[in-house]
Structures are given as C-alpha cells and as structure tokens.
Amino acid sequence: MRLSDLAKRIGARCHGDPDLDVISLGTLEEAGPDQITFLGVSTSREMLASCKAGAVILREEDLAGWQGSALVSENPNSAYALTARALDTTPMPPPGIHQSAVIADSVKLGEDVSIGPNCVIEGNAELGDRVIIEPGSVIGANVVIGSETRLFANVTIMHGVKIGQQCFIKSGAVLGSHGFGNTNEDGQWVRIPQLGGLTVGNRVQIGAVTTIDRGAIGDTVIADGVVIDNLVQIGHNCQIGEDTAIVSCVGVAGSVVIGKRCILAGAVGVADHVTICDDVHLTGMAMVTGSINKPGMYSSGTGLLPTGDWRKAAVRFRQLDDMSRRLKHLEQMLASSKN
CATH class of the missing domain: 3.40.1390.10 (MurE/MurF, N-terminal domain)
Structure with missing residues (x-):
C-alpha cells in the first residue's frame, strides 16, 4: 500500500x-x-x-x-x-458452503455466508449476511448469529444462544454450555438443568478456549463492545457491561454483575453474586469476594518475594491477630499511666 x-x-x-x-x-x-x-x-x-x-x-x-x-x-x-x-493478512475464507458441512434443512442463511469443512449447523439456526463459520465448528439448534460475525475453527455454540453483529470468536470457545449447577442431596451431587440462555451483543471479542455458561434461569448477558481474552470462564447468569475488558485466566462465578468500561486483569477471581460498578480496574490476580460500588483501581494479594522472605512473612501473617491484641493492651496501659 x-x-x-x-x-x-x-x-x-x-x-x-x-x-x-x-x-x-x-x-x-x-x-x-x-x-x-x-x-x-x-x-x-x-x-x-x-x-x-x-x-x-x-x-x-x-x-x-x-x-x-x-x-x-x-x-x-x-x-x-x-x-x-x-495491513491485516489474516486469511479470509470465500463465501460458500463446503460439501462436508452438515446443515439442517430448517437453517436460514444470509447472503455471502462462508461455512467451512466439517461444520454442523442444527435446526432453525439463523446466520446473518457475511457470517463466517470456520472448520469443525458446531452451531446448536435455534442459535442466531448476526451479520459479519466470524467464528474461527472448532467453536461450539450451544442451543438457543444469540450472538450479535461483527463479533470475533476464536478457536475452542464454548458459548452457552450448561453452568455449574448442582445440589447436594444425601451427600451426592445432583445436576440442576440450566434452563436459561446466553445473549452476546455486537462487536464482542471472545478469546480461544473461553467458556461462557448459559443461565440457570434467565440469560447470561455479554453487552456490546466487550472484549474477552483466552482461557476465561464466565459462570451462569453473569451480566457483563458495555466495553468491559477481561484478560486471560479470569474466573467469574455465577450471578456476577460487572459494569461498563471495567478492566479485569490476568487471573482475577470474582466470587458469586458480587456486583461491580462501572469503571473499575482490577489488577492481576485480585480476588473479589464482595461488591464494589466506587470506581477506581483495586488490588489484593501480596507482592512477589524471594521464597525465604515469603515464608517468614507467612509466619508473621498468622501472628497478626495476637500482635494486634498485645498492641491494643499496651496502648491501654500507656493511656492509663498518663491518667
């Protein structure tokens, strides 16, 4: 050029x-x-x-x-x-349907759709104009995929999932899988059917081998403009706000609400039923166990230390409660002596 x-x-x-x-x-x-x-x-x-x-x-x-x-x-x-x-040189598959693709008769295809080898598209699915489905991908029944969305090889979209326009979904992603719903009955775990769905907005990026679970009751929702890195797990019924970025190896438990324009750096963990307001930045490996209602940057954990120093510090961590009580007692004694 x-x-x-x-x-x-x-x-x-x-x-x-x-x-x-x-x-x-x-x-x-x-x-x-x-x-x-x-x-x-x-x-x-x-x-x-x-x-x-x-x-x-x-x-x-x-x-x-x-x-x-x-x-x-x-x-x-x-x-x-x-x-x-x-200057992007990423290969762009031409429109057309490979002869090895398996497509149900009830599927609705838009104009200039590209469907690669060994893809499976189940009944009543709808693909918008210029959608690209690369080799080995599986599209479940009643799935809706908006125009100009691209699925790379070996993506799995489970039944009933709705995906917006101009999304970019990388290889190995699984969208709309059953959430981790179980109940303990007489000491044994019994699976709870996950009856909700998954709705993904427009211009959403989803990284390789990322999984987003469908809702237990009601939908999991990923809003417009969200970008999700590789190897991320998002649990059932989560709500992710517009233009939020989630970096690799983040784990988000079920029923979490994350606001707009948030950043979750690598390996962040978020406990279930937590609400995070707009414009929150969580630094790497932060562990969120309670809701955040004020925008800003948040961190948790300890910084890197040589192993010997870390072991000494770990011993002192266990002594903090006792040290606090002794310090409080000394402060009381000092106050009494002044009186």
Missing part, C-alpha cells in the same frame, strides 16, 4: 515519500525498508537513530528525530491499530 494511501486510511499526515510501498508492520528494532513501525511514547525517541524502517508513525514533536518518511499523528498508538487493520 502506498504511504499516502495509508495516511488517508488512518487520518495521518504523510511526510516524505508518498509513493513508498508499505508491505507490513514491524517493530522499531526489526522493521525493514518495506515496513512501517510506530513510536508510541516519546521516551523511546533515541531508538529512531538505529531504526531501518521505511516509515514511522509518530507525533509531530518527534519528527525532528527521524530522517525518513513518516505518518504524523496526534495518537500514534491509535494510528498503529488502524494501520494493523489496513
């Missing part, structure tokens, strides 16, 4: 050779003459001296430190994301 054309696509100003042919993106350290890279923060400006890229995305104030062609943007990080979309 010509540099000037790329500038128009991402809303940047072209500086230097407008006819430079940009093939792909590269890092500041490794990009070559037919690649473009970006300078996300001005503190890395010294790296421009050794950069061999054909062009760099940068801010106006950093342009003086670069002698080559550039795309000048107020927000290089955003410009990089737009450039990645413009």
